[in-house]
Amino acid sequence: xxxxxxxxxxxxxxxxxxxxxxxxxxxxxxxxxxxxxxxxxxxxxxxxxxxxxxxxxxxxxxxxxxxxxxxxxxxxxxxxxxxxxxxxxxxxxxxxxxxxxxxxx
Amino acid sequence: xxxxxxxxxxxxxxxxxxxxxxxxxxxxxxxxxxxxxxxxxxxxxxxxxxxxxxxxxxxxxxxxxxxxxxxxxxxxxxxxxxxxxxxxxxxxxxxxxxxxxxxxx
DNA sequence: TTAATTAATCGTAATATTACGATAAGTTAA
DNA sequence: TTAACTTATCGTAATATTACGATTAATTAA
Numbered sequence: 001x002x003x004x005x006x007x008x009x010x011x012x013x014x015x016x017x018x019x020x021x022x023x024x025x026x027x028x029x030x031x032x033x034x035x036x037x038x039x040x041x042x043x044x045x046x047x048x049x050x051x052x053x054x055x056x057x058x059x060x061x062x063x064x065x066x067x068x069x070x071x072x073x074x075x076x077x078x079x080x081x082x083x084x085x086x087x088x089x090x091x092x093x094x095x096x097x098x099x100x101x102x103x104x105x
Numbered sequence: 106x107x108x109x110x111x112x113x114x115x116x117x118x119x120x121x122x123x124x125x126x127x128x129x130x131x132x133x134x135x136x137x138x139x140x141x142x143x144x145x146x147x148x149x150x151x152x153x154x155x156x157x158x159x160x161x162x163x164x165x166x167x168x169x170x171x172x173x174x175x176x177x178x179x180x181x182x183x184x185x186x187x188x189x190x191x192x193x194x195x196x197x198x199x200x201x202x203x204x205x206x207x208x209x210x
Numbered sequence: 211t212t213a214a215t216t217a218a219t220c221g222t223a224a225t226a227t228t229a230c231g232a233t234a235a236g237t238t239a240a
Numbered sequence: 241t242t243a244a245c246t247t248a249t250c251g252t253a254a255t256a257t258t259a260c261g262a263t264t265a266a267t268t269a270a
Contacts, residue, residue: 001259002225008156009131013138017131024126025228026114029203033118036207043247051113056229058248077237077246083207092204099197102141102188106229107255130258148217161259163218182216182267 016098019091022067027052027060032083035070040082042075121203124196127172132157132165137188140175145187147180 006014022028027050034049035041047057061081064070068087073080111119127133132155139154140146152162166186169175173192178185 001223002227002257004130004132004258005157006131009135013131013134016134017129020125020127020134021129022125024122024129025109026111026118026122027109027228029118029121029125030114032207044245047247052110052228053230054247055231055249059228062248074236074247079247085208088204088207092208095200095204099193099200102137102193103190103197106253107227107257109228132258149215152217157258158260159217160219160261164258167218177217179217179266184217 016094019067019094022063022069025060027057028064031057031060031064032069035081035083040080042078042080043072044078046081121199124172124199127168127174130165132162133169136162136165136169137174140186140188145185147183147185148177149183151186 004017009017030050031046034046038045043057043061044054046061047054050057052060061070061072065072068084069091070081071084073082109122114122135155136151139151143150148159148162148166151166152159155162157165166175166177170177173189174196175186176189178187
């Protein structure tokens with residue numbers, strides 16, 4: 001165990017949960033807020049900004065990338081990260097829709 | 106480790122992450138959707154609906170209650186669960202605000 | 211009272227997450 | 241080339257999460 005029984009749930013339920021899980025760590029929220037503020041920056045800047053180790057930040061970036069919420073572009077020996085606006089709009093729509101359905105009727 | 110370093114983040118970042126984490130399991134999304142559909146129901150009905158064991162559902166309900174998203178009212182030997190609309194409105198506002206700040210500028 | 215019902219909690223196993231240091235892999239500068 | 245730099249990955253430890261069965265606690269029905 002320790003594993004969610006995803007087969008018991010709808011695709012929508014699993015998708016919402018997966019996104020929420022990715023947003024479910026303060027470092028990842030902080031990373032997103034920082035990227036919004038500076039528009040785009042390299043990994044090292046995020047390490048400085050957040051104050052966790054480089055390897056830990058790299059893991060968080062990987063998770064955000066896995067969910068499609070950010071993009072990373074290699075520029076020489078640096079990697080420039082930014083928000084994936086298209087995906088974040090979809091995520092926003094999914095969550096707004098969910099909350100709307102929750103709050104009425 | 107295995108523990109988030111919450112002291113490195115703002116109150117807002119921790120709060121958003123905490124809510125998202127609670128929403129980050131398909132069973133909990135399914136429970137919320139079911140409660141919205143039937144308005145309110147007893148724990149046993151949720152167990153039947155979701156198809157996980159009674160103790161597992163009880164744990165998920167506890168987590169949703171901890172975050173304030175649902176309420177449980179004891180009625181004799183049964184416990185009637187329902188959405189905490191006030192709290193969910195706040196949660197909705199927090200997330201809408203976040204996504205709004207993410208998508209523009 | 212006793213038995214049945216309902217839900218919470220306990221104990222536990224399996225797996226996931228978080229975090230770090232060390233290392234690898236790649237790029238650039240000297 | 242060599243050295244420095246940048247980031248990803250590996251290995252690992254600590255803790256958290258998920259799930260279940262068994263038990264407990266409380267209420268109701270017989």
